[in-house]
Amino acid sequence: EAAVTQSPRNKVAVTGGKVTLSCNQTNNHNNMYWYRQDTGHGLRLIHYSYGAGSTEKGDIPDGYKASRPSQENFSLILELATPSQTSVYFCASGEAGTGGSEQYFGPGTRLTVL
Amino acid sequence: GQQVQQSPTSLVLQEGENAELQCNFSTSLNSMQWFYQRPGGSLISVFYNPSGTKQSGRLTSTTVIKERRSSLHISSSQITDSGTYLCAMGSNMGYKLTFGTGTSLLVDP
Numbered sequence: 001e002a003a004v005t006q007s008p009r010n011k012v013a014v015t016g017g018k019v020t021l022s023c024n025q026t027n028n029h030n031n032m033y034w035y036r037q038d039t040g041h042g043l044r045l046i047h048y049s050y051g052a053g054s055t056e057k058g059d060i061p062d063g064y065k066a067s068r069p070s071q072e073n074f075s076l077i078l079e080l081a082t083p084s085q086t087s088v089y090f091c092a093s094g095e096a097g098t099g100g101s102e103q104y105f106g107p108g109t110r111l112t113v114l
Numbered sequence: 115g116q117q118v119q120q121s122p123t124s125l126v127l128q129e130g131e132n133a134e135l136q137c138n139f140s141t142s143l144n145s146m147q148w149f150y151q152r153p154g155g156s157l158i159s160v161f162y163n164p165s166g167t168k169q170s171g172r173l174t175s176t177t178v179i180k181e182r183r184s185s186l187h188i189s190s191s192q193i194t195d196s197g198t199y200l201c202a203m204g205s206n207m208g209y210k211l212t213f214g215t216g217t218s219l220l221v222d223p
Contacts, residue, residue, distance in 0.1 A: 031209060042200070043157075043213040050209070058210060083125075090157065101204075102162035103146060103211060 004106035006091050012112045019078040021109050023091030030096035032074040033103065034058070034066060041063040043090065049074055050096065055093065081113045116141050118203055120214035127191045127221050135186040135217045145204030146177050146184050146201035147211065152197045160186070160199070191221045 003026045013019045025032065033048040045058030047066035055066040063085060066076040078085055088110050094103040117140040127133055129217055137146075145164045148155040159173040164185065170177050172191075177184040188195055198218050202211035 006147045020218075033210065045209075045210045048205040048210060056209075100147065102159060104159065105149075106209075 004091055004093055004104050006089075006106040006109050008052045008109060009107065010110045012114065013078075013081045014114055015082060017081050019081050019085075019111065019113075021037045021076040021078075021089055021091075021111070023076075023106055024072050025074075025091075025093040025104075025106075026072065027093050028071065029093035029103060029104075030071070031094040031101075032068065033094070034064075034074070034076045035090045035092065036060070037090060037108075038087050046076065046089075081114045085111065086113045087111060116203065116205060116212045118201060118212050118214040120201055120217055122217060123215075124218040125220070127194055127219070129174075131189060131191050131193055133188040133219065135188075135199055135219075137184045137186075137203075137214055139182040139184075139203050141182075141205075143182065143203040143205070143215050144180065145153070145211075147202050148175055148184070148186050149199060149200040149202065151216075155192055155197075157200065163167055164192050164204075188219075191219075194223060195219060196221045 005024050030051045034046045035043045037043045049068040060102045067075045089108040090105045095101040116219040121136045134215045148160040161176045163175040169193045170191045198216045202213045
């Protein structure tokens with residue numbers, strides 16, 4: 001069974017502070033993704049990775065960095081958090097392949113920036 | 115850019131009724147996935163269906179690539195089917211999903 005976990009599940013941060021969201025997958029998938037979900041916008045891709053050491057910009061990367069130190073772990077970093085980054089963040093993993101593949105999602109992290 | 119249109123935006127059913135959810139894509143797609151989400155919950159994959167028809171219990175998904183559309187049919191709806199259904203398409207690059215804004219389904223007893 002595919003397994004994607006995220007930590008923390010809930011986070012309250014202050015404006016200007018640094019926030020790190022972590023994701024771990026045990027699927028041995030090459031691809032990993034970070035999305036945010038907001039009312040009225042649906043889910044949008046922030047960053048993604050093709051494997052350890054790689055990070056790519058998604059559709060809304062401004063204000064975010066990503067890190068993929070290993071096959072299993074993918075982090076999303078907010079160096080200077082702002083209230084506009086209050087959202088629910090989802091991590092996902094999927095197999096590599098130009099033909100597309102099914103993605104498996106983690107439980108989400110609810111971030112509030114005050 | 116890629117756009118995904120879902121309809122209807124919301125739907126209320128009496129238990130036992132059937133539902134048809136639609137998804138239309140503005141560009142050609144390489145993959146297609148339906149998700150279910152409860153309020154405050156994660157995304158649960160219902161179908162990965164790049165083309166053709168797939169069935170799982172009371173749920174049936176049909177994707178027609180040439181017409182750039184996909185549908186999710188729910189038969190004999192149950193109260194536990196209530197929630198939001200999201201469709202997402204994968205691009206030709208295959209590396210990301212573009213999501214629709216969802217259909218909110220409420221099944222009343």
